[in-house]
Amino acid sequence: MRIAFMADLHANREALEACLAHAQAQEAGRLVFLGDYVNYGADPEWVAQTIMAHVEKGGIALRGNHDAAVGEWGGSMTSPAEVALEWTRNQLGPSHRAFLAALPLTYSENGFLCVHADASAPSRWSYVTDTEDAARSLRATTERLTLCGHVHKPALYNVPEGSDAPGAARAAKTTVFRPVAGIPVPLLPRRRWLAIVGSVGQPRDGNPAAAYALFDTARGEITTFRVAYDIDAAAEKIRAAGLPAMLADRLKWGL
């Protein structure tokens, strides 16, 4: 079974459509969404509706900080994000807002845990940006693989099994790897792994192509894909909607 994990869609319809088509071509049998479906982009309603339809069919979708924020009014968001959030709230109907606010924070099955941000405190939305953060998140679960989003830059952390347990003979050394697009990485069984799957709708690692991860359960391999999409169209819609121009510009640079 191949499972596609997609995070940080950010109301980018063009990117999501491209990733869904790519995942289908890769014969992904399942889709799991890791949160942040709305805000920043110009198509919150279409993206929210797509996620809703997915969940109604029994699919898994988790709540991200932006999904929580559309239902909360207020919060600590940076300025263009606040402007965009206000706009996004007006685009979404009450049913979409209620749906997003009620999504679960974590999900786990068969050896993997899904969460939007740091698994040690899912509702605190801490960023996993280094090996220390990853070690903290990995300590919060016994599952062999954690999949998350939130930082918008693909990364793969691992720690030798048992070495981070209290009283382990050898101190834990969590290490990080920047996955190469399209190259499967074997998830060695003696280790536990944390994969940041990258962002579908607003990549920030300098590569503007949409990112998602595909986990092959039979082979025990994870692959990060970078998918080309119509960036110009997505950016133009952001400008046309009167959203802050930097939200359109950053899509072109992937920053």
Added chain:
Amino acid sequence: MAVDRIQKGATIDGFLVGELIHKGGMATLRAVTRSDIRMPILMKIPTTLEGDDPAAIVSFEMEQMILPRLSGIHVPKFVAANDFSVHPYIVMERIAGQTLLRRLDDLPLPYAEVAAIGAKVAVALDDLHRQHVVHLDVKPSNIVMREDTGDAALVDFGLAHHDQLPDLMGEEFRVPYGTAPYMAPEQILGDRRDARSDLFALGVLLYFFSTGVRPFGDPKGKRRLHRRLWRDPVPPRKRRADYPPWLQEIVLRCLEVDPAQRYPTAAQLALDLSHPEETKLTGRSERLKRDPWSAVIRRRFHPDFARPAPRQAVLAQVSTAPIVAVAIDLAEGSEPLHEALRVTVSRILETVPDARFACLNVLKHHRIALDTTLDEEGRSKHLKRLVELKHWAQPLRELENRITFHVLESADPAAALLEYVRTNRVDHIVMGARANSALRSLLGSVSQEVVAKAPCTVTVVRLPRPLDGDAELPETPQDAPAGGATR
């Protein structure tokens, strides 16, 4: 525990365990068989397990990741692997042939034999580097010469680095791993990403095999290991009076402390080892003694020598230093076409300054008639062609130290060019198109055949044709448009 259960006569996952082949510090090798596999295979079982040497476990994990992703005759074929949950093992091809370790009693070997072995190992390394892997433990016991084909195969990827996979050895351990006599300076300083580290190790092997002495001994301890960062080896010519300058040039270039001063790629090293007479000699080839102490002390306390070299991905290094073959048609090529070829070559040189150029011409002889090797002026045709090739390249002054000239003799020019390209691992062919279409239809197009069959990129250079009513239509789809095309 798991190791004890893997004994002769036991069956593990369908593999019948046979004789013990080798018991090393990190792993045990046993011959195994399975009814559905015809080639000889062996099982590699890590000797130490959890709680013992963590490096043994991690290096086993590295090999488990890397070996299944490798292909070709220069590595053992991967068959199966199992993880630490039950019996950790890897099953792979048992290559028929002996390791270079068997040759240690015969050292020093004749120079030609050292060069031939070196060329084969360099070709194997080139193949590995093109698959994104640096071996980082090149030494006689890890090189097997295949009995059937004579090709070199590299074994043991426990210390290797794959630039598209997590580098567990590099990330988890502070101390660098390697084999002391063969480790490159940058590897000692902790850089595991430089493919040229393997060329340093091969340089150590070439020095050892041709002199009988290891250039840096077998140092124990960190301080002695670091000595090679500032202390140069005794020049081979000091050890053996008849040591050929070309071989000293090649060996000392491999042993340069700064990776940028070594061969940029294993393919370029293989090219020199298989064409000793074409090796460009520099001051390295003349050295008869080591650098004076004043120079050594200056290096020892120079801050640069504690600084790891800038990192570059394995394949990036290979692709910035291609071997470019330029085929020049001296018989029919016109001066304007020759100039167009020079323009194309200098464009390549501008974008890839580490490129190495091989300037080729085919001296066509007839299949039946016994050709006389002397023309009417009494000069060797071969030599005359060589002079003409050098004349072609003369305006390209910036090419001076990176071009070699080769006159191939064959009845079939296209086949001769293709053969050269394959054996010398050429990355890019530049050639002119035959201008005269009447001749082309009579003799066939060499460029057309090369374009169709070459294992690499081919640029066909053509002079622009006037666009008048008499202009002929291209005769074949392979014909390049005016000005040249790349495919």
